[in-house]
Amino acid sequence: MLRSAWNDLLSVYYANTMIWRLLKTAALVFLGFFCWTGANLVLSYRSDWGFLYYVMAYGFALLFWGPFTHLVVVPTIIRFRRSGKGGVRNVLARHGSKANITVFLLLVLVLGSLPLGVMTFEFQVPAGDGESTNINPQLQCTQSGDVIHCHLSDSRGIDSVVVSTSGKTLEEIEEPPFDFDVNVNDIETINGDRQFTVELRDENGDTIRRYIRRVDLIPGDSSEVIADMSVMT
Amino acid sequence: MNLDVLGLFDNDYDTEGFRTCSVTGLKIHRSAENYVKLFGLTAVVALLVGGIFAFTVAMTRWEVVGLLQPSDFYIHLSLHAWNLLIFWMVFMEIAILYVGGPMVLGRRLPITRVAQTGYVSMVLGALVINVSIFLTSPPDTAPLLTAYAPLQSPPAFYAGVILFIVGAVVAALPFFLTLWRERREYPNRSLPLVAFGAFVTSIIAVEALVGGLITFVVTFLWRIDLIQWMDAAWYRQMYWTIGHGTQQINLAAMVTVWYFLTHVVGGAEVISEKVSRTAFILYLFFINLGAAHHLMSDPAVSVGWRIFNTSYAFYGAAFASMIHAFAIPAGLEAGRRKRGKGGGTFGWLTNAPWANPVFSATIFSIILFGFLGGITGVVMGQMQVNMTWHNTFATVGHFHGTVAVGTTLAFMGLVFFVVRTMFQRRLSFGRMASLQPFFYAGAMGIVVIMMMYVGILYGVPRRTAEIVRNIPGTEFSLQAASPLFAIFGVFAILAITAGTIFVVVAVASLLIGDRVTGPEDNADLVPDGGAATDDKPVHAYEMRGTFLICLVFMAVFIGSYVINWYVLTELWSVGV
Numbered sequence: 001m002l003r004s005a006w007n008d009l010l011s012v013y014y015a016n017t018m019i020w021r022l023l024k025t026a027a028l029v030f031l032g033f034f035c036w037t038g039a040n041l042v043l044s045y046r047s048d049w050g051f052l053y054y055v056m057a058y059g060f061a062l063l064f065w066g067p068f069t070h071l072v073v074v075p076t077i078i079r080f081r082r083s084g085k086g087g088v089r090n091v092l093a094r095h096g097s098k099a100n101i102t103v104f105l106l107l108v109l110v111l112g113s114l115p116l117g118v119m120t121f122e123f124q125v126p127a128g129d130g131e132s133t134n135i136n137p138q139l140q141c142t143q144s145g146d147v148i149h150c151h152l153s154d155s156r157g158i159d160s161v162v163v164s165t166s167g168k169t170l171e172e173i174e175e176p177p178f179d180f181d182v183n184v185n186d187i188e189t190i191n192g193d194r195q196f197t198v199e200l201r202d203e204n205g206d207t208i209r210r211y212i213r214r215v216d217l218i219p220g221d222s223s224e225v226i227a228d229m230s231v232m233t
Numbered sequence: 234m235n236l237d238v239l240g241l242f243d244n245d246y247d248t249e250g251f252r253t254c255s256v257t258g259l260k261i262h263r264s265a266e267n268y269v270k271l272f273g274l275t276a277v278v279a280l281l282v283g284g285i286f287a288f289t290v291a292m293t294r295w296e297v298v299g300l301l302q303p304s305d306f307y308i309h310l311s312l313h314a315w316n317l318l319i320f321w322m323v324f325m326e327i328a329i330l331y332v333g334g335p336m337v338l339g340r341r342l343p344i345t346r347v348a349q350t351g352y353v354s355m356v357l358g359a360l361v362i363n364v365s366i367f368l369t370s371p372p373d374t375a376p377l378l379t380a381y382a383p384l385q386s387p388p389a390f391y392a393g394v395i396l397f398i399v400g401a402v403v404a405a406l407p408f409f410l411t412l413w414r415e416r417r418e419y420p421n422r423s424l425p426l427v428a429f430g431a432f433v434t435s436i437i438a439v440e441a442l443v444g445g446l447i448t449f450v451v452t453f454l455w456r457i458d459l460i461q462w463m464d465a466a467w468y469r470q471m472y473w474t475i476g477h478g479t480q481q482i483n484l485a486a487m488v489t490v491w492y493f494l495t496h497v498v499g500g501a502e503v504i505s506e507k508v509s510r511t512a513f514i515l516y517l518f519f520i521n522l523g524a525a526h527h528l529m530s531d532p533a534v535s536v537g538w539r540i541f542n543t544s545y546a547f548y549g550a551a552f553a554s555m556i557h558a559f560a561i562p563a564g565l566e567a568g569r570r571k572r573g574k575g576g577g578t579f580g581w582l583t584n585a586p587w588a589n590p591v592f593s594a595t596i597f598s599i600i601l602f603g604f605l606g607g608i609t610g611v612v613m614g615q616m617q618v619n620m621t622w623h624n625t626f627a628t629v630g631h632f633h634g635t636v637a638v639g640t641t642l643a644f645m646g647l648v649f650f651v652v653r654t655m656f657q658r659r660l661s662f663g664r665m666a667s668l669q670p671f672f673y674a675g676a677m678g679i680v681v682i683m684m685m686y687v688g689i690l691y692g693v694p695r696r697t698a699e700i701v702r703n704i705p706g707t708e709f710s711l712q713a714a715s716p717l718f719a720i721f722g723v724f725a726i727l728a729i730t731a732g733t734i735f736v737v738v739a740v741a742s743l744l745i746g747d748r749v750t751g752p753e754d755n756a757d758l759v760p761d762g763g764a765a766t767d768d769k770p771v772h773a774y775e776m777r778g779t780f781l782i783c784l785v786f787m788a789v790f791i792g793s794y795v796i797n798w799y800v801l802t803e804l805w806s807v808g809v
Binding site for chain 2: 008011012015017018019020022023026029030033034037038040041042045118121166167188190
């Protein structure tokens with residue numbers, strides 16, 4: 001049974017029709033991605049499992065070496081065998097496959113021992129690049145009669161603030177501290193609630209944070225916001 | 234109705250309107266053939282429209298390009314999804330019903346006026362849906378496939394959906410009438426397997442569509458203020474009867490196409506009619522319950538409901554798919570060995586007619602659906618593992634594995650088959666047509682893998698325009714996923730190119746392709762080794778190649794299962 005399985009494996013390895021070449025290539029690329037990313041994933045949980053670097057290296061090398069083997073090496077070796085010529089061709093025909101697998105395994109050992117940066121994924125949440133800032137001020141609103149007054153707890157990193165309702169811009173404030181007033185009657189009803197949107201933008205006009213406020217939930221006599229309904233874009 | 238446009242509907246029929254297909258040997262009536270062509274052509278148009286939006290969506294998610302603003306992205310995503318997940322699929326599925334019913338049974342299509350009405354309603358519905366999505370403006374939101382109430386979409390959108398669903402149900406009526414008449418005329422004759430598969434598909438379809446009709450009629454009434462209040466939990470429960478149910482129609486239709494095309498083109502035998510029919514019956518009872526995985530995070534469903542749907546009932550559907558996954562390649566292996574096309578363990582597969590795009594598209598559909606869509610569907614469909622997948626890009630990878638490579642490839646093969654045998658045109662750009670399934674399967678397969686990896690490895694969410702570079706207002710970054718997104722972006726372009734080639738080949742074949750003049754022009758569609766075989770029972774032939782392929786499949790299945798459960802246990806730090 002083992003002999004039969006080995007023969008089957010050899011027959012598949014040396015199968016040289018175009019469809020076999022493509023099927024083997026596709027299967028090895030598939031396996032390569034599976035091993036490469038799977039090893040990276042498990043390694044992010046179990047950084048002490050060093051053998052996973054070799055699984056990762058095997059998968060990564062397979063992405064290139066699998067297609068190279070079955071689209072180039074095996075067809076070339078078979079052509080050399082059939083040519084019946086001596087010399088280097090004969091040596092390659094007899095030992096080419098063994099040399100190919102040896103080089104591949106050596107490559108896996110080297111990459112597993114000295115993993116390239118491109119092989120290893122960064123799974124940790126970056127601590128920031130030193131330039132970006134965490135812009136997350138509180139938007140505090142109070143209502144007095146028909147007027148809602150809002151201000152931000154911190155205006156650093158903000159270039160402008162845009163207040164809108166149902167897609168219509170009510171206010172655009174470009175100077176700190178970005179306080180603004182909105183008349184309740186100007187706020188449109190969406191899904192049964194009067195609500196407005198406050199977008200904080202950077203100097204490029206990109207949204208860095210967005211808040212949605214429902215009029216019913218804005219307190220009339222307190223500076224505290226009852227419910228923070230901020231949503232991220 | 235005179236359907237003859239550009240000479241596309243002008244085959245030679247006898248005085249009763251029948252002709253005999255030189256490839257399948259089926260007795261085909263003009264009425265059935267014309268409507269199969271009509272629905273098939275419309276499906277290809279939907280594929281083209283959805284494919285255009287596939288480009289804009291993929292180039293937005295690949296943030297290096299960042300094509301669309303977030304405000305436009307969801308509109309494009311909605312148009313992409315509705316045209317490909319619904320219109321391309323459902324128009325093709327109605328065509329498949331007409332093939333599986335009237336054509337396979339050798340009958341004319343009854344009540345053609347009803348089929349015509351259904352077609353017009355579906356087309357109008359599709360147009361209204363497309364326009365209403367395109368013109369969506371605040372406070373309405375583009376619906377994608379989950380316009381969860383109380384989120385609201387344009388009223389015209391709901392009206393369009395109702396029109397489309399009613400049209401699809403109406404278009405299915407001639408199929409049901411055909412079966413009813415067949416049973417009355419031949420009460421003791423069992424349906425051929427393909428007709429049986431189409432019948433099961435139609436039952437699942439009607440269940441999904443009627444569920445959708447109930448959902449969207451009520452939502453439409455709410456949207457035009459005739460109903461004041463909508464229960465969000467009710468909406469979600471009801472919505473998923475159609476939201477996921479339509480994908481189960483795709484599955485059943487696709488499996489039916491697999492049986493049909495592997496038999497006609499590859500010479501596959503049916504290993505056991507009873508077993509294959511039982512698998513279809515299992516689909517009937519269990520496949521739609523797969524929708525439960527969308528509701529795992531909802532507070533409104535009980536623990537018992539969750540466990541039943543994502544465990545016990547779920548296995549019924551998975552078991553059925555396993556049966557088909559063995560039966561179809563085994564049938565192909567036995568059938569080819571019968572014709573003397575064995576050749577070792579895998580010779581039956583490798584010496585098959587791979588240059589024929591009908592065959593290659595079908596086989597790639599089977600392989601990629603099994604490995605990419607099927608395995609991930611079973612893994613993510615479980616209650617526990619679902620939590621690590623749901624609403625990540627991995628889910629998008631899963632259903633692209635089922636629909637974009639599985640069903641779409643099978644339907645592409647079927648379209649090529651229809652072009653050859655019903656439109657009677659040879660395929661234009663022969664070499665390009667032969668390579669198209671290879672190109673599409675390879676590129677789209679890698680796109681699907683990348684979607685799953687960025688979802689599982691990084692938790693990249695679905696449905697957002699930008700995520701890798703920046704989540705506004707936080708330090709949190711998924712920048713590390715950029716290399717995989719680069720692979721995703723490049724292969725998405727390649728896959729869309731391959732899809733474009735499909736449309737170009739199909740349309741060019743119809744418009745400028747050489748006409749098939751005799752059976753010899755379609756000789757490559759008949760199994761090599763001849764249509765006729767010896768009388769030895771199919772079990773007399775070994776199927777060890779299929780057995781080994783199934784072992785590989787199981788190994789990948791187990792590997793995926795283990796790694797997903799391992800990741801889950803680490804999430805809760807209970808440790809393995």
